[in-house]
Amino acid sequence: MGKPILLSVDDDADVLRAIERDLRTKYGADYRVIGTDSPQSAIGLLKQLKVRNDSVALLLADQRMPQMDGVTFLQEGMRIFPEAKRALLTAYADTNAAISAINQAGINYFFMKPWDPPAEHLYPQLDDLLDDWRATYKPSFEGIRVLGTRWSPKSYELRDFLARNRVPYQWIDVELSANDVETKQLLEALGPEAANLPIVLFPDSTKLLESVPAQVAQKVGFPTRAQTNFYDLAIIGGGPAGLAAAVYGASEGLHTVIVEREAPGGQAGMSSRIENYLGFPTGLSGGDLARRAVAQAKRFGVEILSPQEVVGVRTESPYRFLKLADGTEFSCHSLLIATGVQWRRLEAPGIDQLQGAGVYYGGGSTEALSCKGEIVYVIGGANSAGQAAMYFAKYAERVVIVVRGASLSSSMSQYLIDQIAETANIQVWANASVAEVHGDTRLQEISFLCADTGKIERVKANAMFIFIGAMPRTDWLGELIERDSHGFILTGPDLIREGQQPKGWNLERDPFLLETNVPGIFAVGDVRHGSVKRVASGVGEGSVAVQFIHKYLSKV
Ligand SMILES: Cc1cc2nc3c(=O)[nH]c(=O)nc-3n(C[C@H](O)[C@H](O)[C@H](O)COP(=O)(O)OP(=O)(O)OC[C@H]3O[C@@H](n4cnc5c(N)ncnc54)[C@H](O)[C@@H]3O)c2cc1C
DSSP states (O other), X not given: OOOOEEEEEOSSHHHHHHHHHHHHHHHTTTSEEEEESOHXXXXXXXXXXXXXXXXXXXXXXXXXXXXSOHHHHHHHHHHHOTTSEEEEEEOGGGHHHHHHHHHHSOOOEEEESOOOSHHHHTHHHHHHHHHHHXXXXXXXXXXXXXXXXXXXXXXXXXHHHHHHTTOOEEEEETTTTTTOHHHHHHHHHHGGGGGSOSEEEOTTSOEESSOOHHHHHHHHTOOOSOSXXXXXXXXXXXXXXXXXXXXXXXXXXOOEEEEOSSOTTGGGGGOSOBOSSTTXXXXXXXXXXXXXXXXXXXXXXXXXXXXXXXXXXXXXXXXXXXXXXXXXXXXXXXXEEOOOOEEOOOOOTTTTTTBTTTEEESOOHHXXXXXXXXXXXXXXXXXHHHHHHHHHXXXXXXXXXXXXXXXXXXXXXXXXXXXXXXXXXXXXXXXXXXXXXXXXXXXXXXEEEETTTOOEEEXXXXXXXXXXXXXXXXXXXXXXXXXXXXSOBOOGGGGOBTTBOOTTOOSSSOOOTTBOSSTXXXXXXXXXXXXXXXXXXXXXXXXXXXXXXXXXXXTO
């Protein structure tokens, strides 16, 4: 925690030195003492301190300064740090000016020059002022601050990125807190730059305007470049399947790297509560599971490049090369694809324009607090929708789960159906589907088609969360890896057709259980054709794959 600041301003270098020395002697242990000889530069400094979220306890200014007198400086300073105590240094001749400034500039005290001995003429009065200041002082937040607006897709993208990567930050909605004094002062201190939302303010006083996740990742120091150009095992995707494979691979001596496009944890990382994962009888959040898995993988020396995307794979026997979105490449002996699935898009007029501005795919933790007291629509009837509804119900006035079918029973686990039935502010709206969403810059209304009546019902809405299933995104694998008609990767026995090995397969043995049509390239988890879409099965497949990888490596 940075110390609160005592700022003194005096154009006379000797007086400035003397006051700084006396302040430091008595208060240096608890406060940072800063001195400047120019009131203008002191105003600039105060603005910087405001943007950095520093605390200023005392402004002490000489009354007679050629560019700006002390009273005017203190008035200006008060606009930036209203809670700071204000004191004037005056010569005897300026006493009247100082007295009249007590009201005019809200001066708390004026000191006569010289103040010797300070133990008599300076410290007792300052002790009083600083005690007073401390009584109402709230230490300011020292981490990253994000300024934006709730309905801005760019702000949402940034907050979601920080939340999923577990980077602590303070969110300041400049519209919602427009009347908040602190926010007003901060925006004033930022000046014209305040228009470039979203803005990220870092504790080292740097800032990013119109910021995007990649810039923040770079600034925060997320590793996105491989440390070497060759690995025993490279894993694409840092969901449960990829992380499990990394833990087993690295713990068994394989030099292992994971490349993850968004945030380690994958889909599971978005889950508010996983209740069916073995060993956690009261459930655990996806974020918690991801945090533990990442720590475990790192402990075994796994390198995690995130956010970083793999955009291509090629082979040059016996090497497999990964091409990354930043244009770099590295190679490995064995490759594991664990890229999971991504949300299926909802086809309805207006959805694309309002994404991130009231319409969200998945999501939850980032937006839940903003939905306090509102009606939230959750679209979909699977477990992910049920978990999200339970989570939103803690904040929202009412949560409406909208399903195409007649009930939840065909798509949701019974434990969630029971929880939902017992939650008074969750309502299930069956036989309905989204026909259109309405709003110019943010979601305002949703039109639902009611299958039983054939009628359209239009309702007011601030937020709609879509959980309508997911699809693999595997186009970037080109012709190299065989997939089914939906894009899921074929492995092991699925590749043997009428007793024939896959095309181009040049080994005597058949592909191993989780191996693709290219020797040494494996696929696990949700992206694999026929996989069970669960955390435990992804973890299981990731762990089992490592045994086949060892077998493969023993013959390379
Ligand atoms: C909201 C929600 C709640 C759920 N709740 C439960 C539950 O309670 N219990 C349960 O068992 N299951 C649950 N599931 C399902 C479970 O999360 C998934 O089955 C599991 O996460 C699949 O793991 P995976 O590693 O195969 O893939 P994913 O978790 O999808 O991870 C794949 C990762 O690969 C990354 N990636 C994709 N393409 C690339 C690329 N080209 N380059 C780099 N990285 C890439 C993605 O960013 C992603 O992080 C839930 C899912 C959701 C969405």
